Amino acid sequence: MHKTYEPQAIEETHYKRWEAAGYFAAGSGDDGFCIVIPPPNVTGTLHMGHAFQDTIMDTLTRYHRMRGVPTLWQPGTDHAGIATQMVVERQLNGEGKTRHDLGRDAFVDRVWDWKRTSGGRISDQLRRLGASVDWSRDRFTMDEGLSEVVRDVFIRLHDEGLIYRGKRLVNWDPVLRTALSDLEVLSEDESGHLWHFQYPLTDGSRTLTVATTRPETMLGDTAVAVHPDDERYQHLIGQTIKLPIVGREIPIIADDYVDPEFGTGCVKITPAHDFNDYEIGQRHDLDQINVLTDDAHIVSDMPEPFAGLDRFEARKRVVQTFESLGLLERIDDHTLKVPRGDRSGSVVEPYLTDQWYVRVGPLAEPAIAAVEEGRIRFVPENWSKTYFNWMNNLQDWCISRQLWWGHRIPAWYDDAGGIYVGRDEADVRQKHALADDVALRQDDDVLDTWFSSALWPFSTLGWPEQTAELKTFYPTTVLVTGFDIIFFWVARMIMMGMKFAGDVPFREVYIHGLIRDQDGQKMSKSKGNVLDPIDLIDGIELEDLVEKRTTGLMQPHLAPKIEKATRRQFPDGIPEYGTDALRFTFASLATNGRDIRFDLGRIEGYRNFCNKLWNASRFVLQATEGVDLDIAEASAGSLPERWIQSRLTQMVTEVDRQFARYRLDLAAQAMYEFTWYEFCDWFVELAKSTLYDDSAASPTKASMARTALETLDALLRALHPTMPFVTEEIGLKVAERLSLSRETLCTAPWPEAGTSDSEAEQDMTWLQGVIGGVRQIRGEMDIAPGKPVPVLLADANDEDGRRVEALEPLLSRLANLESLELVATSPEACAVALHDNLKLCVPMAGLIDVEKERDRLRKLLDKTSQDLAKTAGKLSNASFVERAPEAVVAEERRRAAEHQSTLERLESQLAEIEALAR
RNA sequence: GGGCGAUUAGCUCAGGGGUAGAGCGCCACGUUGACAUCGUGGAGGUCGGUGGUUCGAAACCACCAUCGCCCACCA
Numbered sequence: 001m002h003k004t005y006e007p008q009a010i011e012e013t014h015y016k017r018w019e020a021a022g023y024f025a026a027g028s029g030d031d032g033f034c035i036v037i038p039p040p041n042v043t044g045t046l047h048m049g050h051a052f053q054d055t056i057m058d059t060l061t062r063y064h065r066m067r068g069v070p071t072l073w074q075p076g077t078d079h080a081g082i083a084t085q086m087v088v089e090r091q092l093n094g095e096g097k098t099r100h101d102l103g104r105d106a107f108v109d110r111v112w113d114w115k116r117t118s119g120g121r122i123s124d125q126l127r128r129l130g131a132s133v134d135w136s137r138d139r140f141t142m143d144e145g146l147s148e149v150v151r152d153v154f155i156r157l158h159d160e161g162l163i164y165r166g167k168r169l170v171n172w173d174p175v176l177r178t179a180l181s182d183l184e185v186l187s188e189d190e191s192g193h194l195w196h197f198q199y200p201l202t203d204g205s206r207t208l209t210v211a212t213t214r215p216e217t218m219l220g221d222t223a224v225a226v227h228p229d230d231e232r233y234q235h236l237i238g239q240t241i242k243l244p245i246v247g248r249e250i251p252i253i254a255d256d257y258v259d260p261e262f263g264t265g266c267v268k269i270t271p272a273h274d275f276n277d278y279e280i281g282q283r284h285d286l287d288q289i290n291v292l293t294d295d296a297h298i299v300s301d302m303p304e305p306f307a308g309l310d311r312f313e314a315r316k317r318v319v320q321t322f323e324s325l326g327l328l329e330r331i332d333d334h335t336l337k338v339p340r341g342d343r344s345g346s347v348v349e350p351y352l353t354d355q356w357y358v359r360v361g362p363l364a365e366p367a368i369a370a371v372e373e374g375r376i377r378f379v380p381e382n383w384s385k386t387y388f389n390w391m392n393n394l395q396d397w398c399i400s401r402q403l404w405w406g407h408r409i410p411a412w413y414d415d416a417g418g419i420y421v422g423r424d425e426a427d428v429r430q431k432h433a434l435a436d437d438v439a440l441r442q443d444d445d446v447l448d449t450w451f452s453s454a455l456w457p458f459s460t461l462g463w464p465e466q467t468a469e470l471k472t473f474y475p476t477t478v479l480v481t482g483f484d485i486i487f488f489w490v491a492r493m494i495m496m497g498m499k500f501a502g503d504v505p506f507r508e509v510y511i512h513g514l515i516r517d518q519d520g521q522k523m524s525k526s527k528g529n530v531l532d533p534i535d536l537i538d539g540i541e542l543e544d545l546v547e548k549r550t551t552g553l554m555q556p557h558l559a560p561k562i563e564k565a566t567r568r569q570f571p572d573g574i575p576e577y578g579t580d581a582l583r584f585t586f587a588s589l590a591t592n593g594r595d596i597r598f599d600l601g602r603i604e605g606y607r608n609f610c611n612k613l614w615n616a617s618r619f620v621l622q623a624t625e626g627v628d629l630d631i632a633e634a635s636a637g638s639l640p641e642r643w644i645q646s647r648l649t650q651m652v653t654e655v656d657r658q659f660a661r662y663r664l665d666l667a668a669q670a671m672y673e674f675t676w677y678e679f680c681d682w683f684v685e686l687a688k689s690t691l692y693d694d695s696a697a698s699p700t701k702a703s704m705a706r707t708a709l710e711t712l713d714a715l716l717r718a719l720h721p722t723m724p725f726v727t728e729e730i731g732l733k734v735a736e737r738l739s740l741s742r743e744t745l746c747t748a749p750w751p752e753a754g755t756s757d758s759e760a761e762q763d764m765t766w767l768q769g770v771i772g773g774v775r776q777i778r779g780e781m782d783i784a785p786g787k788p789v790p791v792l793l794a795d796a797n798d799e800d801g802r803r804v805e806a807l808e809p810l811l812s813r814l815a816n817l818e819s820l821e822l823v824a825t826s827p828e829a830c831a832v833a834l835h836d837n838l839k840l841c842v843p844m845a846g847l848i849d850v851e852k853e854r855d856r857l858r859k860l861l862d863k864t865s866q867d868l869a870k871t872a873g874k875l876s877n878a879s880f881v882e883r884a885p886e887a888v889v890a891e892e893r894r895r896a897a898e899h900q901s902t903l904e905r906l907e908s909q910l911a912e913i914e915a916l917a918r
Numbered sequence: 919g920g921g922c923g924a925u926u927a928g929c930u931c932a933g934g935g936g937u938a939g940a941g942c943g944c945c946a947c948g949u950u951g952a953c954a955u956c957g958u959g960g961a962g963g964u965c966g967g968u969g970g971u972u973c974g975a976a977a978c979c980a981c982c983a984u985c986g987c988c989c990a991c992c993a
Contacts, residue, residue: 001952003952004933004953004955005953005955142928142945146935160959187990188942194993209952210993211993212993213993227992252985257991257993258992258993259992259993262992263992263993267992267993269993274991274993275991275992276992277993278990329975336992336993337990337991354931368944382923383920383922385921386920386922388922388990389920389921389989390920390988390989393989393990401935460968469964483987483988484988486988514987518929518930520986543930583968584964587930588941589930589931591931593923593986594923595923595924595986596930596931597931598930599929599930599931599942601929601930601941601942601943602930602941604942604955605941605942605955606941607955608953608955608956609957610919611953611955611956612952612953612955612956614952614953614955615953615955615956616952616953617952617954618952618953619953620952620953621952622951623951623952664932665932666932666933669940672940672941674938676927679955683956684952688951688952691934692951702948720922743993775958775959776958776959776960778959779946779947779949779958779959780959780960782946782947782959783947784947785947785948785950785957785958785959786946788952793992802940813950816950850985867937870937871937872929874973874974877973877974878973879973879974880973880974881973882973883973883974884936884973885936885970888936888973888974891936892936892937
């Protein structure tokens with residue numbers, strides 16, 4: 001083995017072997033453990049969020065696999081309609097073409113080409129992360145089987161009246177020229193204006209002032225509304241306005257939507273371009289006059305010069321016109337929510353179109369009940385509130401998109417406006433008994449990407465066939481995802497799963513936090529703060545990192561700033577940390593749901609941890625080389641052996657407990673602490689006494705060697721789900737030494753928690769305490785670590801005597817003692833450390849500085865009297881003694897006595913030292 | 919306008935009615951045959967504020983402050 005841990009040397013070969021051997025293939029049997037991967041966008045790359053999420057899923061999957069449960073981590077990718085189409089369109093634009101130049105079929109072919117070249121990147125990245133997915137089951141949301149499921153589900157929902165086609169206002173992205181669901185629209189505060197227009201009454205008696213943030217929509221106004229109780233305007237209700245520019249007569253109506261306190265209390269009503277106005281229009285049976293084309297220009301039948309103008313240009317012209325008419329009252333600055341498409345960033349228009357909708361009410365009910373009744377549990381629990389909040393206020397889901405890339409809607413139209421839904425044209429003709437000469441045309445639109453994603457947990461398992469996988473793995477065990485897609489995805493999977501697969505899609509939803517940069521900023525290309533998980537694994541030179549962060553920016557002018565920040569933060573680039581260190585870091589950061597600042601110091605620490613494990617293993621392998629394990633004595637073994645086994649057991653118990661509650665951070669902590677502070681710091685050091693002792697009786701040595709190897713083996717298995725590569729590399733060597741026929745840790749048994757050995761733990765605590773006392777004196781008295789010191793033990797009881805006798809060699813070695821002697825009374829000239837009743841003394845003779853020791857004792861004394869005061873205070877409080885639980889009071893009494901005794905002993909010691917200092 | 923979360927050591931974060939924890943950083947000493955990506959010792963905190971509940975509060979409750987996020991149709 002190399003002296004230092006070198007991740008690159010070991011990672012890739014193991015993964016290839018694992019995959020080839022089929023260790024990750026879906027298991028079979030009852031009660032499987034299953035996670036479906038949230039399918040990443042097929043044309044994207046994995047970012048830190050994915051890597052974090054994948055680490056969590058892989059760790060859980062590997063853990064259950066080792067526990068012998070039939071296991072499946074189902075992989076796959078998503079066609080990501082809009083996102084993917086945009087990427088390919090951008091490529092085309094680079095060639096000076098648009099998708100319309102190619103036509104639908106050629107364009108879709110081109111996207112498929114791109115999918116094929118790009119999809120492999122994600123698979124490669126997942127492999128680098130060590131993801132133990134079953135590659136043989138890899139799926140794509142638009143592959144043949146899943147497309148069929150999508151189509152069948154659509155048909156069934158339609159047949160049951162849960163999907164319908166309707167003309168109403170939708171969120172329209174005029175750049176992408178498609179409808180969007182409510183969720184795909186993000187509203188942010190932006191500064192704008194509130195224009196006050198005067199609308200003259202038809203009879204010319206007066207004007208009414210309306211305020212608007214959308215002047216151009218006035219071309220489509222069909223009413224002015226006031227509040228029914230508003231005394232200022234009550235007498236005008238029913239009269240008409242002569243709408244400027246267009247000259248249309250529109251009524252003044254009363255509707256209690258209007259807030260009399262806001263603005264003038266008069267609202268212009270444009271039913272075709274505003275969601276509220278649309279509803280008012282419905283209530284008052286108003287015309288819906290559309291004034292915009294699908295790319296947000298003014299329609300041609302509007303008056304000159306407005307017809308054909310872009311919406312923002314039209315806005316200016318409308319304002320100018322009102323001004324020239326003397327009807328512009330004033331312009332106020334105004335902050336408003338501007339709705340933008342989450343992909344294009346363009347301002348979304350409420351737009352009157354025919355679209356397909358899912359009637360979600362009937363689907364939502366059982367989905368709400370499933371969470372209420374605990375058949376699905378959110379972890380952390382409070383996310384269920386977010387879920388309920390949304391589910392109880394659901395609008396019908398607009399599922400049609402005017403795109404080319406996606407699942408084509410299985411609906412056909414005849415020339416008379418009839419709509420037929422079916423598997424294909426032939427099916428439709430048969431189902432509806434349509435004659436061959438009736439011309440049918442398929443709907444041009446595709447489905448919202450999330451429609452197919454909603455089916456993912458059962459479509460990937462083979463539904464509607466009753467496959468073995470469906471039986472073993474559905475409902476899946478846990479969904480691991482971010483809170484940002486609870487609405488987009490989680491809620492819809494629950495609705496669809498219950499509707500079609502007949503049960504909840506997963507029993508638990510583990511919601512993890514968002515990975516942010518070291519300053520708490522969201523990572524994004526435009527901020528230039530993105531970290532690529534692969535760069536943390538392999539390392540990257542500064543120049544390459546700068547290059548990566550500054551090319552392909554949407555706003556190239558940000559490049560210098562990004563470059564500067566990058567050079568400042570990573571003056572030497574990023575070193576190679578390896579996959580295991582990255583994974584362990586993610587696990588350690590996986591606390592309950594809160595956002596995570598990713599800090600390089602952390603990953604460096606865990607890289608060091610890998611190295612520590614590596615070297616401890618190196619020691620164990622070296623020191624046990626050539627030892628005949630078979631002659632190990634049958635007894636329970638020496639104290640260090642009994643102790644480390646006891647600690648191992650407790651560590652495994654703790655890890656089991658924490659994995660069960662998805663606290664990967666606490667599991668990681670337990671493993672880290674056991675590995676470093678118990679196995680390395682104590683067991684390895686203690687084992688040296690035996691393993692390096694040439695004169696040691698062979699059975700004793702063999703026993704120690706066996707314990708060292710077996711403990712290490714169990715430790716490696718425990719760490720394997722979190723750090724698969726380094727543990728595999730070492731674990732196979734250890735297994736070989738133990739003569740275990742084991743090809744991999746992937747399917748090795750998870751370590752069993754045995755029983756703990758409290759006697760061994762108590763003895764060990766004593767040993768650690770005594771060694772600690774000596775080291776403390778050594779450290780604070782500046783005694784060179786290499787210099788052996790004599791130690792006298794005073795006030796020893798029988799138990800101490802027994803322990804000294806049994807453990808003297810270990811004690812001497814670890815504390816580096818020159819001698820160890822039990823004495824009746826300690827000499828006055830010594831430095832002292834107390835451990836329980838025991839008084840450890842290091843005689844002065846040339847070693848101890850009297851004044852230093854005096855200061856040290858004073859400090860200790862100070863601390864002890866503070867502690868004593870605290871406990872004494874409690875005990876002198878009558879109501880504490882009276883009301884606190886007996887055990888607490890007893891503990892407090894014990895403590896007080898201990899402090900008292902310590903205090904007295906320190907005082908007398910101090911007195912002696914002070915006498916010497918004089 | 920509703921809802922949620924955060925505030926603990928210099929930094930990043932666990933914890934949780936009974937003596938304040940970890941990693942990193944910091945200080946001192948140290949190349950003993952696993953490891954300087956290391957070892958030993960050490961310093962460092964009124965647990966955001968104010969009230970309340972309690973024998974006891976950093977923890978539970980109320981209010982406040984600051985920061986962050988989500989949802990919502992005010993022209």
